[in-house]
Amino acid sequence: MLIVVVCIQFIRLKNQAQKTYVKSVRNFKMLSLLMENSHDVIFSVDTNFNYLAFNNAHVDTMKSVYGCQIELGKNILKYMKVNNDEDIAKEDITRAINGEVYSIIRSYGNEEKHQRAHFEATYTPIKSENNIITGVSVVVRDVTDQYNSQENLKRSERKYKMLFHYNYLGALIILNGRIVDSNDTAVSLLGLELHELLGMSLDEVFINLTDNPLKEKRIVHYHNKGKKIFILREEVIGDDKDPQNILFIEDVTQKNKAEKELIRVNNQAKVLLESAKSYIFSVDVNYGIVFFNTRFSSLMESEYGISVKVGDKINGPKYHDFFYKFRENFERAFTNRKMFELEFKLNQEIYLQSVFSPLLNEKNEIYGLAIYNIDITRNKKHETQIYQLNSSLEQKVQIRTQELQQQRVKLDLALNAADVGTWSYLLDDKFLCDSRFLEIFGLDSITYTIHDFLKFVDASDIKKVNAVVKNISDGKVTDIDLSFKINHPSKNVQYLQIFGRSRLNSGVYEMNGVCWNLTSQKNIEQELESAKNEAVKSSAAKSLFLANISHEIRSPLNAIIGLSNILYKKFEDTNQSAEFIEQLKYIYFNGEYLSELINNILDFSRIDAGKMSISMEKVEIINLIRMIVKVHEFSSVERGIYINLEIDKSVPEVFLTDKTKFRQILTNLLTNAIKFTKDKTDILVKVKSVGTNFIFSVEDHGIGIPKDKLKVIFDSFEQADKSVTRKFGGTGLGLAISKRMTEMLNGTISVESKEGEGTLFTIVLPVKKSKIKSIDKEHTLNLNLKFQREDIVLVVEDNKMNQFMMKALFKQLELSIEIAENGEDAIQKIKSKKYNLILMDIHMPIMGGISAAKIIRQELKETQVPIVALTADAYWDKRFKAFAVGMNDYLTKPINRTELLNILSKYLIKDKDLPKNYLDPNVHSDLIDEIRKVTVDQTMTAEAKLKRLNNISNLLQDYDTGFVKYIDHLSEAIASEKKVDLF
Numbered sequence: 017m018l019i020v021v022v023c024i025q026f027i028r029l030k031n032q033a034q035k036t037y038v039k040s041v042r043n044f045k046m047l048s049l050l051m052e053n054s055h056d057v058i059f060s061v062d063t064n065f066n067y068l069a070f071n072n073a074h075v076d077t078m079k080s081v082y083g084c085q086i087e088l089g090k091n092i093l094k095y096m097k098v099n100n101d102e103d104i105a106k107e108d109i110t111r112a113i114n115g116e117v118y119s120i121i122r123s124y125g126n127e128e129k130h131q132r133a134h135f136e137a138t139y140t141p142i143k144s145e146n147n148i149i150t151g152v153s154v155v156v157r158d159v160t161d162q163y164n165s166q167e168n169l170k171r172s173e174r175k176y177k178m179l180f181h182y183n184y185l186g187a188l189i190i191l192n193g194r195i196v197d198s199n200d201t202a203v204s205l206l207g208l209e210l211h212e213l214l215g216m217s218l219d220e221v222f223i224n225l226t227d228n229p230l231k232e233k234r235i236v237h238y239h240n241k242g243k244k245i246f247i248l249r250e251e252v253i254g255d256d257k258d259p260q261n262i263l264f265i266e267d268v269t270q271k272n273k274a275e276k277e278l279i280r281v282n283n284q285a286k287v288l289l290e291s292a293k294s295y296i297f298s299v300d301v302n303y304g305i306v307f308f309n310t311r312f313s314s315l316m317e318s319e320y321g322i323s324v325k326v327g328d329k330i331n332g333p334k335y336h337d338f339f340y341k342f343r344e345n346f347e348r349a350f351t352n353r354k355m356f357e358l359e360f361k362l363n364q365e366i367y368l369q370s371v372f373s374p375l376l377n378e379k380n381e382i383y384g385l386a387i388y389n390i391d392i393t394r395n396k397k398h399e400t401q402i403y404q405l406n407s408s409l410e411q412k413v414q415i416r417t418q419e420l421q422q423q424r425v426k427l428d429l430a431l432n433a434a435d436v437g438t439w440s441y442l443l444d445d446k447f448l449c450d451s452r453f454l455e456i457f458g459l460d461s462i463t464y465t466i467h468d469f470l471k472f473v474d475a476s477d478i479k480k481v482n483a484v485v486k487n488i489s490d491g492k493v494t495d496i497d498l499s500f501k502i503n504h505p506s507k508n509v510q511y512l513q514i515f516g517r518s519r520l521n522s523g524v525y526e527m528n529g530v531c532w533n534l535t536s537q538k539n540i541e542q543e544l545e546s547a548k549n550e551a552v553k554s555s556a557a558k559s560l561f562l563a564n565i566s567h568e569i570r571s572p573l574n575a576i577i578g579l580s581n582i583l584y585k586k587f588e589d590t591n592q593s594a595e596f597i598e599q600l601k602y603i604y605f606n607g608e609y610l611s612e613l614i615n616n617i618l619d620f621s622r623i624d625a626g627k628m629s630i631s632m633e634k635v636e637i638i639n640l641i642r643m644i645v646k647v648h649e650f651s652s653v654e655r656g657i658y659i660n661l662e663i664d665k666s667v668p669e670v671f672l673t674d675k676t677k678f679r680q681i682l683t684n685l686l687t688n689a690i691k692f693t694k695d696k697t698d699i700l701v702k703v704k705s706v707g708t709n710f711i712f713s714v715e716d717h718g719i720g721i722p723k724d725k726l727k728v729i730f731d732s733f734e735q736a737d738k739s740v741t742r743k744f745g746g747t748g749l750g751l752a753i754s755k756r757m758t759e760m761l762n763g764t765i766s767v768e769s770k771e772g773e774g775t776l777f778t779i780v781l782p783v784k785k786s787k788i789k790s791i792d793k794e795h796t797l798n799l800n801l802k803f804q805r806e807d808i809v810l811v812v813e814d815n816k817m818n819q820f821m822m823k824a825l826f827k828q829l830e831l832s833i834e835i836a837e838n839g840e841d842a843i844q845k846i847k848s849k850k851y852n853l854i855l856m857d858i859h860m861p862i863m864g865g866i867s868a869a870k871i872i873r874q875e876l877k878e879t880q881v882p883i884v885a886l887t888a889d890a891y892w893d894k895r896f897k898a899f900a901v902g903m904n905d906y907l908t909k910p911i912n913r914t915e916l917l918n919i920l921s922k923y924l925i926k927d928k929d930l931p932k933n934y935l936d937p938n939v940h941s942d943l944i945d946e947i948r949k950v951t952v953d954q955t956m957t958a959e960a961k962l963k964r965l966n967n968i969s970n971l972l973q974d975y976d977t978g979f980v981k982y983i984d985h986l987s988e989a990i991a992s993e994k995k996v997d998l999f
């Protein structure tokens with residue numbers, strides 16, 4: 017303020033200079049001295065902005081910020097024409113001229129050429145003695161440093177707030193053990209609002225947080241968004257006077273997941289590298305071994321005696337012999353930094369295909385090499401063999417060429433002797449032929465065009481012959497192989513064969529060929545086709561005969577076996593005489609034997625026609641063999657023959673095989689052994705497993721087989737001696753069927769025998785072991801079934817004997833039944849009464865089972881009662897027809913007691929109360945037609961058929977229909993490449 021007063025006094029003294037000159041001069045000098053020695057910038061201007069006075073500090077300042085040299089009396093504003101400095105200065109001075117005393121901070125200066133600084137200026141009006149404002153004095157202080165410091169402080173505060181609130185780390189400010197502030201990241205991570213966090217302690221926020229002070233700790237935190245994994249770090253910031261505790265929170269949940277995933281991927285990679293068939297290792301840029309798999313270490317151990325370790329230098333003395341062979345390839349990979357592969361001979365026996373792959377980081381810098389080596393020794397040996405074969409083949413070609421030249425001479429002679437004509441087609445429809453060609457067409461030796469020969473072609477073939485001729489004329493065909501008919505002038509219709517091949521003769525298209533008469537061959541083919549058709553008809557007649565005769569035999573046989581079984585079960589535990597029980601047993605066993613003979617004949621017929629397929633399943637093989645042996649002991653013990661069974665410990669409990677065929681093979685061998693062995697001897701059955709082969713043998717002490725008959729005993733209807741049939745019985749099909757079935761299972765059967773001493777049959781089957789140790793017993797039949805007395809079964813059967821047998825059987829089972837004589841009778845009964853199960857015979861007078869089932873399902877709308885076909889007809893085409901009208905299952909005669917009990921158990925006990933999802937033939941007719949189409953279609957591949965059948969089977973899983981079993985049978989036949997001939 018003193019400086020302002022000085023300035024005012026300075027002006028006043030100047031105005032009064034004339035009055036007090038001497039005194040003024042002294043005062044002026046004193047004031048000037050004060051201004052010049054002041055550190056502040058001082059200047060004054062009049063009301064027109066012209067300089068009145070200024071000190072040296074102001075001169076220096078104007079020069080530093082504007083680069084100008086100021087003068088007294090000049091307008092200050094003309095020096096400040098930069099940016100809007102002129103307008104600001106004018107505005108500030110005007111305020112003082114208007115009488116205002118004030119201070120303000122402004123920035124002035126030409127920052128492009130000089131510098132711009134911040135100044136605090138105090139403006140004071142200058143007044144005359146009359147109190148009139150005559151100018152303005154200004155005292156300016158450079159506050160640039162202070163201003164910048166304040167601005168830096170503001171920016172630091174803003175930066176701190178941004179870092180605090182927008183940092184990816186959560187931050188809590190702790191004062192006296194309580195949270196006083198939190199950034200947005202911490203609020204989000206902890207799942208709490210800011211007002212909830214403020215005032216809380218760390219123990220309240222984080223459960224079980226015991227460390228205090230907290231350096232660094234990983235914790236698991238739970239909130240409404242689930243489990244989070246945090247790393248907590250506590251730091252102290254500030255100085256000793258004002259320290260602040262900040263707890264930083266880092267969310268490592270995703271990082272933790274990524275680390276676990278990386279570990280899992282690395283483990284998988286290690287497994288893949290260990291399981292690879294390659295020799296794999298990697299090195300760093302200093303040739304230190306970083307990784308190697310087991311195959312590589314085994315190779316180095318076996319070939320070089322080196323125990324490989326991570327960190328070993330592959331270029332060190334230890335690996336000298338190995339590295340020397342690869343040295344140039346290592347250098348090439350490090351230098352070129354590109355992957356390459358090469359073939360490499362490790363030693364005299366081992367060839368490797370090596371791949372050198374540089375390892376690059378994200379900066380495209382190489383940090384190592386990965387080397388993959390594949391053993392191609394076998395391929396190399398094959399290549400050597402191929403080369404040798406090619407060389408040998410070239411020699412053979414040369415020899416063959418010479419032979420062909422010789423044969424060409426012979427061929428010309430043969431053509432002259434044979435009835436084969438030659439012809440040639442040349443440019444411009446020029447046609448040449450020899451005399452034999454003309455004789456084939458019945459023409460004389462004169463010149464003909466190709467169109468002359470076309471007149472003889474039969475009308476039925478003229479179109480295709482003309483098309484071939486046109487292609488020849490246009491040069492569009494390279495080979496022709498054409499048969500057609502002609503109308504011969506004297507021999508009527510004749511069949512000709514034309515063969516031709518084109519070539520370019522000096523660039524010109526031509527075709528040469530031969531022609532011969534194949535009428536005699538055609539006649540033979542027609543005769544063979546006729547004979548084939550007759551054979552097919554004969555085979556069909558045979559199959560029809562077998563089907564009919566088996567049906568006719570099975571119906572009475574069903575009654576014989578069924579009734580004898582009923583009587584046997586009824587009197588077995590009574591006081592009847594042993595002789596009576598024995599007689600019943602003989603009736604039953606002989607009925608079973610007769611059924612077995614019929615089955616053998618039908619099985620052989622199906623095998624012969626290629627209609628039998630295999631069905632692989634899990635089989636408890638040891639239990640099955642013991643059961644088969646036990647069954648045969650009943651007949652062997654009567655003759656004092658004992659069956660010894662030896663099962664090696666190597667035999668697993670469960671195998672994958674065709675249970676039915678295995679049982680029949682062993683049954684046939686045991687039946688033969690018992691039949692031909694001597695009384696009061698023994699039969700030895702041995703079972704063992706060698707590698708992947710299952711081997712069992714049956715050895716007897718019987719009549720033996722002559723050496724000259726060993727080759728024919730596996731033939732159909734053959735026995736070693738015709739007298740054997742008369743003495744021991746049988747069809748001569750047992751061994752033939754066993755051999756065929758063994759071959760279907762990809763096995764072998766062999767025989768060793770000495771006449772008069774005995775015979776040994778050995779079966780070898782390549783059976784795979786099942787990983788499952790036991791068979792599911794869920795469907796094992798409980799023979800002591802208890803049926804509800806109110807359940808009623810309707811048996812539709814026309815045969816009186818079978819009716820009688822079924823009544824007796826169901827009486828024994830304590831189950832109520834009613835009998836219907838035929839399909840028409842069954843329909844009337846169903847209209848008036850509800851039944852729990854219908855057993856329907858297929859072949860009946862008046863109305864058969866198929867027609868009856870169709871009416872029951874379609875017209876009576878009875879869909880809940882299960883219908884099971886019961887017939888002596890065992891062929892699958894009949895089953896298809898039964899399932900197509902809505903029948904649920906199928907039983908064949910003679911009735912197997914166990915199979916019948918399974919059906920009764922299913923529908924009257926287990927599934928009795930379950931709703932029956934019946935397959936409506938009308939609604940699902942397209943599906944049934946699709947099954948029929950897949951069965952008979954000759955154009956579909958086996959793969960396409962199996963895929964389609966699998967899809968259909970999936971669709972049928974929710975229905976109670978026998979088509980599921982039918983599809984399984986059909987799929988097995990297709991998969992086994994067996995002929996399927998059902999319709």
